[in-house]
Amino acid sequence: MPTLIGFGAILLWAALALLTSLTTRLPLFEWLALTFGLATLLSLPMLLRRGALASLRAVPVGGWVLGIVGLFGYHAFYMLALKNAPTAQAGLIAYMWPLLIVLLSMLGQPLGRWTLPVIGGALGLVGAALLVFDPAEGGFRAEYAAGYGFALVCALLWSGYSVLNRRFSAVPTVAVVVYCGAAALGGLGLSLAFEDWVTPRGLEWVGLVGLALGPMGLAFFVWDFGTKHGNVTLLGALSYFAPLLSTVLLVLAGRAQPSWALGLATLLIVGGAGLAALGLRRRAVTDAEAGVP
Structure with missing residues (x-):
C-alpha cells in the first residue's frame, strides 16, 4: 500500500506540464515561490491536527536538511x-533521477539482483528521452556545460533525497509543510535577487493553484510517505x-500531437516497469525461501 500511495x-506529476503551460509568462524563480507558497498555505491545516506541532519538534536536524535540500535544491x-x-536537453539530464533511484537503492545488493531492475530503469530512461528530447535544438554543446551540470545536480539531489528518506521514516509526513515553506522562501529570495516580478493574472492563477494542489503540493506528501515506507526501487x-x-x-488537451515517439515510449516505459517489477518480485520470493525478513 505505501508503494501505491507513492505512485500517486x-x-x-503527470499534470505538471499541462498546468505549467498556463503559467509560462511567469519568471522561473517567481513560479517556484508562488507554487510552493500556495502549497504551503493550502497544507497549513495539517499543522492544526492534534500532536502535529509536537511531532515536528522531534524531527532531527538531518531530517530537516534532507527534506529542504531535496525539495528546494532540486527545483532551484x-x-x-x-x-x-x-x-529539452536540461530536462533529459534531470530526468535521470528515476534511474539513479533504482541504482542507488540497489547498492549493497548482490549483482545478480541488479539485472532486471536496472534494465527496466534504463528502458524507462530511453522512453522518456523520446518524449522530452527535441532534435531541433541540436546536440549537446560545450557552451551549455553549466546548464547540463545544474541538471545533473538536480537529478542527484532528488534521487538522493528519495533513497535516503527511508532513514528518516520516523519523521512525520506533516514535515513536508515546512519543506514547502522553506522552498517558497528560497524561491522568493532568488526571484527578488535575479528577476523582475510579474503579477499573475486570469488563467495563470488557475494554473498556479492547480499546481499547488497537485504536482507541486500533494505529490510531495504522498512521495514522502511512499519513499519512507514503500519499495523505492519500484x-x-x-x-x-x-x-x-x-x-x-x-x-x-490539444497542446501536443500524437506521434510514433509516443507509441514507442509507451512500450519502453511499460516494458521497463514490468521488468523492474519482475526483478523485485523474484528477489522477494528468493528472500522468502531463504527466510530473509
Missing part, C-alpha cells in the same frame, strides 16, 4: 539548468510513467 505522486537547480541550457522504475502520462494529457 507520479500520477500527479532545475530552474538554473533551464536558464543555462536548452529546455517507485524509481515507475516514475518514468510521469512524462508518458504528461504527454498523453497534452495530446488530449
